[in-house]
Amino acid sequence: MSTYHPLSEAEAIEIARTIEGVFEPGAKLVSREIGDGNLNLVFHISDPAAGRSIILKQALPYAKVVGESWPLTLDRARIESEALILEGQLAPGLVPNVYLYDKDLALTIMEDLSDHVIMRQGLMNSGRYPLFAEHISTFLAQTLFFTSDLGHNQQEKKLRTSGFINPELCKITEDLIFDHPYTDADTNSFDPAIRDEAEALWNDGALHLEVALLREKFLTHSQALLHGDLHTGSIFITPESTKVIDPEFAYYGPMGFDIGAVIANLLLNFASREGWDKTAAEREEYEAYLLQTVKDVLEKFEAKFLALWNEQGVDRLAGSAPGYKENYMQRLLQDTIGFAGCKMVRRIVGLAHVADIDKIQDAAVRERAQRLALRIGKTLIASNRSFTSVNQLIDAVQTANAAVKA
Amino acid sequence: MSTYHPLSEAEAIEIARTIEGVFEPGAKLVSREIGDGNLNLVFHISDPAAGRSIILKQALPYAKVVGESWPLTLDRARIESEALILEGQLAPGLVPNVYLYDKDLALTIMEDLSDHVIMRQGLMNSGRYPLFAEHISTFLAQTLFFTSDLGHNQQEKKLRTSGFINPELCKITEDLIFDHPYTDADTNSFDPAIRDEAEALWNDGALHLEVALLREKFLTHSQALLHGDLHTGSIFITPESTKVIDPEFAYYGPMGFDIGAVIANLLLNFASREGWDKTAAEREEYEAYLLQTVKDVLEKFEAKFLALWNEQGVDRLAGSAPGYKENYMQRLLQDTIGFAGCKMVRRIVGLAHVADIDKIQDAAVRERAQRLALRIGKTLIASNRSFTSVNQLIDAVQTANAAVKA
Structure with missing residues (x-):
C-alpha cells in the first residue's frame, strides 16, 4: 500500500481503521469521496452507527483548474500537513487536528469538520x-x-x-x-x-x-x-x-x-x-x-x-x-x-x-x-x-x- | 584522512599532490600556514622550483574574534565553496578558481593569489x-x-x-x-x-x-x-x-x-x-x-x-x-x-x-x-x-x- 497511487474507497477505509481512538474495532465504516478531483482526493470515512468520522486527504500528482491540467508535486501534502500541525500549535482550535501524515501516499488524515x-x-x-x-x-x-x-x-x-x-x-x-x-x-x-x-x-x-x-x-x-x-x-x-x-x-x-x-x-x-x-x-x-x-x-x-x-x-x-x-x-x-x-x-x-x-x-x-x-x-x-x-x-x-x- | 580533523602541513601537502594538473609528480612541495587561525587554516602549498602554488583552506569548528571564541558550523565551508563556484560562473575571472571541495574535511582547494x-x-x-x-x-x-x-x-x-x-x-x-x-x-x-x-x-x-x-x-x-x-x-x-x-x-x-x-x-x-x-x-x-x-x-x-x-x-x-x-x-x-x-x-x-x-x-x-x-x-x-x-x-x-x- 505504501507506493504512491490514488487510493480506492476500500483502501481509504482500511487506512482509517488504523487510526487509534477514532473507530471501534469492527465498526461498519462508510466512505464518501467529497473532493472536487482537481487537486486532491478527499475521503469522508464515517461510522454512522457511532456518529464518528474522519477525513483522509490525498494529494493528486496534478492540478486541474477550469479544464487546464498540469503536473504538481506531491511534496505539497508534506507542506500542508506540516503547516497544519504548526498552525494548530500556534492557534489551537482554529485548524483541524492532524492524526497522521503518510509521506509515501501523500496522505493527511485529519479531523472531520462536516458540522461546519x-x-x-x-x-x-x-x-x-x-x-x-x-x-x-x-x-x-x-x-x-x-x-x-x-x-x-x-x-x-x-x-x-x-x-x-x-x-x-x-x-x-x-x-x-x-x-x-x-x-x-x-x-x-x-x-x-x-x-x-x-x-x-x-x-x-x-x-x-x-x-x-x-x-x-x-x-x-x-x-x-x-x-x-x-x-x-x-x-x-x-x-x-x-x-x-x-x-x-x-x-x-x-x-x-x-x-x-x-x-x-x-x-x-x-x-x-x-x-x-x-x-x-x-x-x-x-x-x-x-x-x-x-x-x-x-x-x-x-x-x-x-x-x-x-x-x-x-x-x-x-x-x-x-x-x-x-x-x-x-x-x-x-x-x-x-x-x-x-x-x-x-x-x-x-x-x-x-x-x-x-x-x-x-x-x-x-x-x-x-x-x-x-x-x-x-x-x-x-x-x-x-x-x-x-x-x-x-x-x-x-x-x-x-x-x-x- | 576523511574524518574531520585540523590538517597538519604534511597532510596538506599530500592532499595538494592529488589535485590534477598543478604539481609535477615527485615535485618537492613546501607548505606555509598563512591563516590567522581565527576561523580557518589556510595552507599555501608551493613547488618553488616550478613556480607553482595552490591554496588549501580548511574551516575550523570555531570562530575567534578579538579573544572571544564560539563554536561555528563546518557547513560554512560548503557554503563558501558553492558560492565561489557560482560566483566564478557568473563573474568569470573575478574569484579564485576552485579545484576541489572536500565536505568531510571542510576543505576547499583553490587558486593561489599570492601575486595579489x-x-x-x-x-x-x-x-x-x-x-x-x-x-x-x-x-x-x-x-x-x-x-x-x-x-x-x-x-x-x-x-x-x-x-x-x-x-x-x-x-x-x-x-x-x-x-x-x-x-x-x-x-x-x-x-x-x-x-x-x-x-x-x-x-x-x-x-x-x-x-x-x-x-x-x-x-x-x-x-x-x-x-x-x-x-x-x-x-x-x-x-x-x-x-x-x-x-x-x-x-x-x-x-x-x-x-x-x-x-x-x-x-x-x-x-x-x-x-x-x-x-x-x-x-x-x-x-x-x-x-x-x-x-x-x-x-x-x-x-x-x-x-x-x-x-x-x-x-x-x-x-x-x-x-x-x-x-x-x-x-x-x-x-x-x-x-x-x-x-x-x-x-x-x-x-x-x-x-x-x-x-x-x-x-x-x-x-x-x-x-x-x-x-x-x-x-x-x-x-x-x-x-x-x-x-x-x-x-x-x-x-x-x-x-x-x-
Whole structure:
C-alpha cells in the first residue's frame, strides 16, 4: 500500500481503521469521496452507527483548474500537513487536528469538520458569523507573529524556512495573481461584457507599477510562514467555530498576503450583494455587516499582533527603536490592502473566479457586481501605499460602491 | 584522512599532490600556514622550483574574534565553496578558481593569489587600482542580477535559496552590525576617547529606527545571493586584477548589503587619510581618488545592472511596469547607503575594527579619523531613505569631512 497511487474507497477505509481512538474495532465504516478531483482526493470515512468520522486527504500528482491540467508535486501534502500541525500549535482550535501524515501516499488524515460549512457558501447564504473576526484575527496574529523574526528565534526561523520552500505552488500565485490579469494572457477568463475592464487593466501603467511592487514582496519578503491561500473557501465555519484548512500554498512570505486574502474575499462577497434577492434595506444591512467584519478583522489583528510583540517580542532593536512598531504596522496595513486588491482583481478577470459573483444569475446584475469588485480592487492596489488607517479603507470601499451604483 | 580533523602541513601537502594538473609528480612541495587561525587554516602549498602554488583552506569548528571564541558550523565551508563556484560562473575571472571541495574535511582547494595583495592593505599603502571600480561593479551586477528574481528562473531561485540558509554566520552580522553598536553590549570595543560618541549611538532613537528598518531587510529580504562580507579584506587586488574571496557569509539577502560593504570600506579608508604622513595636497588627492572610486562603483554598477535587466530580464511585469526600474534602482541605492553607514559605525564602536583606522599611531589623529568615520556613517544611516543620487552621497561625505576637520 505504501507506493504512491490514488487510493480506492476500500483502501481509504482500511487506512482509517488504523487510526487509534477514532473507530471501534469492527465498526461498519462508510466512505464518501467529497473532493472536487482537481487537486486532491478527499475521503469522508464515517461510522454512522457511532456518529464518528474522519477525513483522509490525498494529494493528486496534478492540478486541474477550469479544464487546464498540469503536473504538481506531491511534496505539497508534506507542506500542508506540516503547516497544519504548526498552525494548530500556534492557534489551537482554529485548524483541524492532524492524526497522521503518510509521506509515501501523500496522505493527511485529519479531523472531520462536516458540522461546519465552507465560509464562502455560508456568506453566499447570507450567514452571520459573529465570532469570525475574533477567531481569524487570532489565527493571523498567532501564526504570523510566532513565525516571524519578531516572535521566533531568528536562527530557527531560517532553518524552518527551508522546509517551506514551495516553488510550484508559489508559481501558481505569481502567474495567476501577480501577472496574467495585467496582460492579455491565455489563462485569463472574464465575461465578454466586461472586456473593456480587462483591457483597461492590461494598459494601466500606474497600476502595473503597484502590482510589480507587490509581486516583488511576494517573491522576496520572507516575513512569516503564510497560509498562502486564505480565501473563504479555505475556511470552515459555524457561528461558534472557525477552522482554517488547506495550507498547501504555505511558504515564508509577506504577512499582508494572508490578511489581504481574508479581506478580499469578504469584499468580493460585498460586491456580490446586489445579486441577493432581498430588499435594499436588508442588502444594505448585510453589506454593513461585511464591512464591519473587515474592520473588526483588521483592528483585532493589529491589537493582538502588537500585544504579542509587546509581551513576547524576541528582537531587541525592533522592540525598542522609537516609531518602529508604528512604521511596521502601517506598512503591514498597506501591504494587506494592496494584496487584497490583487486578490479581488484576479477573481474577476483571471483564471479562477469566486462563486459569490459567478453564481449571480442575472447577467446585468452580475456585470455590475464584477465592475464593483474591480473598482474596489483597483482602488486598493492603486492607493495601497497611501492608506494610513482602516477607516480610510472602509471609506474607499463605500465610495467605490456609491460610484458604481450611482 | 576523511574524518574531520585540523590538517597538519604534511597532510596538506599530500592532499595538494592529488589535485590534477598543478604539481609535477615527485615535485618537492613546501607548505606555509598563512591563516590567522581565527576561523580557518589556510595552507599555501608551493613547488618553488616550478613556480607553482595552490591554496588549501580548511574551516575550523570555531570562530575567534578579538579573544572571544564560539563554536561555528563546518557547513560554512560548503557554503563558501558553492558560492565561489557560482560566483566564478557568473563573474568569470573575478574569484579564485576552485579545484576541489572536500565536505568531510571542510576543505576547499583553490587558486593561489599570492601575486595579489589584500585590498585593505593596498589602500593602507595608498595604492591605486584603476580597474577596481570596473571589476567590482561587474562582480556585483553579475552575481546580484543573475541570482535575483529579475535574472534567474524564480522557481530555481527558491530551490537554490535552501542551499544557502546560513543561520550562524547571519547571526554574527545581525548581532555585531545591526544590534550591538546601538546598545551598551559587552562585545562593543572602542577607544575611551570616543565614549561620548558610543553613548550617543546608544541613545539616538531616530538612528535606531533606521537601523531597525535596515536590520529587518537583512533578516527578511531574499533579493539575491550575497557574498555577505564584502569588505576590502575579502578582496585580493593588483592594478590589473580583482579577486573576491571568502564568501562564507553567503546567503539570500538584500543586494544593498554587498554594495554597501564595498562603499563603507572605501569610506573607512577615506576617514583614515589624515593618518597618512604626506602633504595636505597629496592627502586630498588620494581622498578625491577614493571618492571618485565610490562614485564609479555605484554608477558603473547601476549601468551594468540595468543593462542586464533590459537585455536578460526574466520577469515580465518587472520589465514592463512603467517606473518600476527607476523605483527599484532608487531603493537599491538607498539600501546601499544605509547598509554602508551601518558597516562604518560598527567598525569604530563594535567588536571588529579595521586596520585602516586602528593602525593610526597618533592618538589624536586616530580619534579624529574615528569621529569622521562615525559622522559619515551616521549621516548615511540617518538619511538613507532620502538619498536619490550618487552625487548626493558624495556631497554628504564631503560635508561630514569638512565639518570634522573644521
